[in-house]
Amino acid sequence: MKPVDPVALRKSRMYLLLIALVFAAPMIIAGLLSFTGWQPGVKGNGHAILPQRNFVDEKLQVKLDNGQTWPWRDSEPRLTLVALAGPDCAAHCFDTLTGIAKARVMLNRNQARLRLLYVGTPPADAGRRVAMQTYWSLGRDVDGKLATYAPATPDSVSAVLVESNGTALSLYPAGFDGPGLLRDLQKVIK
Known part of the structure; x- marks a missing residue:
């Protein structure tokens, strides 16, 4: 078995975290906006x-x-x-x-x-x-x-x-x- 390069392992973990952040960011932002009371499109004209x-x-x-x-x-x-x-x-x-x-x-x-x-x-x-x-x-x-x-x-x-x-x-x-x-x-x- 080949030894694992610690630099490559760190780099691949960083890519995995970045991909997870790309998918989680919109949900986190929506949660923060909703928590602060701002919700798009729910206000009527009446x-x-x-x-x-x-x-x-x-x-x-x-x-x-x-x-x-x-x-x-x-x-x-x-x-x-x-x-x-x-x-x-x-x-x-x-x-x-x-x-x-x-x-x-x-x-x-x-x-x-x-x-x-x-x-x-x-x-x-x-x-x-x-x-x-x-x-x-x-x-x-x-x-x-x-x-x-x-x-x-x-x-x-x-x-x-x-x-x-x-x-x-x-x-x-x-x-x-x-x-x-x-x-x-x-x-x-x-």
Whole structure:
């Protein structure tokens, strides 16, 4: 048996440690970042609703134009995006609502997993109201329990994303980012 060269042995051990470090470094860095509280991609564009509210437990009633009450718990697991209009919903408000409807369409095959509910006075223009009814269910908040989420600014819209069990997840205040809303929807609707 040939004697082992201590220099070659040290060199091969060093290569083995370097290879192990190359594979372990990303996990170590990710662990350190997670430990310090930084996590990539977990922040949504909406504001978390805290403390959480469950509209079913609160018996929050939205009366639809057809006289029925909005079912927060659906027969299928579908989320609801509630649009709340500020005073005097007009052109800007309608454009925002159209953008939300487009975001729903962009969910492609998953668009059926999102229901759109408009709460408030629809635009006065009859043509806009008819156009809205294509994508939106129109209703009013019977007891005013959603008033805290409605914007005070005229011709504006805020939105609340509600889980299929009636739990309010996030608020998108007036002036929210439409593409950001779509990214959030794509994350939660799969």
